[in-house]
Amino acid sequence: MTPKKPKGWQPGQSGNPKGKTPGTGELQRIRALIGEHVPEIIEQLVTAAKAGDIQAARLILVRVLPPVKAIEQPQMIDLPDGTLTDQGRAVLRSVAAGELAPGQGAQLLTAIGTLGKIAGLDELVARITVLEATNAKH
Secondary structure, three states: OOOOOOOOOOOOOOOOOOOOOOOOOHHHHHHHHHHOOHHHHHHHHHHHHHOOOHHHHHHHHHHHOOOOOOOOOOOOOOOOOOOHHHHHHHHHHHHHOOOOOHHHHHHHHHHHHHHHHHHHHHHHHHHHHHHHHHHHHO
8 A cells, every 4th residue: 555645735844945035025015116216205205394394304303313312421429338228228318319310329229139139149158058068067
């Protein structure tokens, strides 16, 4: 008995292993049609914007200029050498006094909190090491 030839696609097998030919999709066709008219379209948009068309001006500006993002200037702050809690309180005092921007204060408090977690892990590792050394002797 000869094995039957499978019909159609097999599971996990592509019906078109080479894939679609690049540049043959609808989007590429539309871009090609519009592409030859782009300089004229831009010229008309600029003319309309100069004539007071707010939508044309907005479209040009949104596409040409990146949005302006607020940037906080770096600010020096003296943190005490004490505990992480003392350092967190110093950050809060600086924010409350207007010496430090709230966003910068929040970032510093997050960093102090992360440092606290790392210090806690270091302490646990040290304790486990001592316990293992003590139990190994017995």
